[in-house]
Amino acid sequence: MSDTLAGHYKSILELIGEDTSREGLRDTPARAAKAMQYLCKGYGDSLAEIVNNAIFESDTEEMVVVKDIELYSLCEHHLLPFIGRCHIAYIPNGKVLGLSKFARIVDMFARRAQIQENLTKEIAEAVEQVTGAYGVGVIIEAKHLCMMARGVEKQNSSMMSSVMLGSIRTNPATRTEFLTLVKMNK
Ligand SMILES: Nc1nc2c(ncn2[C@@H]2O[C@H](COP(=O)(O)OP(=O)(O)OP(=O)(O)O)[C@@H](O)[C@H]2O)c(=O)[nH]1
């Protein structure tokens, strides 16, 4: 698979007018293949393996927020990176999830070809599925290289997307609490 991918990168380099035998490019097809496989490694992950049973009993029913989780993803339209931060809130229902697992869930879905809206939804649904929480909220703020380095070339615009599920969706006070906690200390 790696060799096939490297072969395709070699063809791409030739098609853009490069000389693939020059010293600087000799290992580039193999490197690029490895990098692309890394950027897309989320396809190989499963939620159960990622979570690794790190779910703990707890009687807290107060909102937990994990914010500013960096994310690197690939826009599925141009295969260019979009880069940003993800904020996740949930209201536990008898169980809390190991802290690092939120970042692992973000990576599992970000490390694929994505659009931001679907990424946001997939993270929210995974957190809901794993925790059985009363409510889940996910916000992503990201900058898309396809809008910065090419196309409309807008350097300062960013995209915000959100998905609220359960009580965070239906209870306006809870939703406001999440938004307030995300904005704190910014
Ligand atoms: N909604 C959404 N759109 C995205 C995302 N990433 C990239 N896009 C958009 O996908 C669209 C693809 O539009 P097309 O007209 O098919 O492609 P294009 O000619 O390369 O578009 P331009 O970027 O406008 O030059 C563009 O408007 C991109 O900005 C994303 O995560 N969410």
Ligand SMILES: [Zn+2]
């Ligand atoms: Zn794009």
